Structure formats: structure tokens, C-alpha cells
Amino acid sequence: MRDTNKLRVAEAAMVVAEATYRVTREFPPDERWGLVSQMRRAAVSIGSNIAEGCGRSTNPQFVAFLQIAMGSASELEYQTRLSLRFNLSSEELLNDLITKITSAKGMLGKLTVTQRG
16 A cells, blocks of 8 residues: 555645636536536546555556546546636636646656556
């Protein structure tokens, strides 16, 4: 088992989740059950899957959960780009979120490669 709190990628996932909640507060009320809900779930899923992987006993299990986290990050990136296209929040906030997601995805990718051995 690994300590989630010692992984930089877990902190990056937390930053992404915080930024997602901040950005989606600006969305129109009619998106509450649409993109807001989807984006928040995807954002929380990134860190949650990292944590769940840390709780598993084998490297292949850990890697599988890192890959699920990567899928959630990719989903959130798409949704953020869609939000940008629909002008649901400020371009600056959405681009900042995309930058944070891209950084977290890079960290997830590197960690996945190193853990595969």
C-alpha cells in the first residue's frame, strides 16, 4: 500500500478538483444537472481513483486505478473544452483549468509508466 498524501499527483488532482468547483460555480443555473454535475464528478474521480489505487496491494492494481484516473482527467478536459466553446465561464478560468488538467495528466502518465516496470 502507498500513502496517497505522499504522491505529488494526488495533490495535483486536488488542485484540479478545487479549480473545477470554482469554475463551475460561474456556470448558468440550467447547467447545474448537466455539465456542472458531470465535470465535478469527473474531477473528484481523478483523486478518488488515485487514492483507491494506493489502497490496493499490487502494482498492477495500482496501475489500473491510475489509468482510470487518467480516463476521468481526459473526460474532464473534454468537458472543459466544451464549456469553453459554449462560453459557460470566463475564457481565462477555463484555460487555467485546462492547464491544471494537462499537468495532472502528465504526472499520471509518468507515474503509470514508472509503476509498470
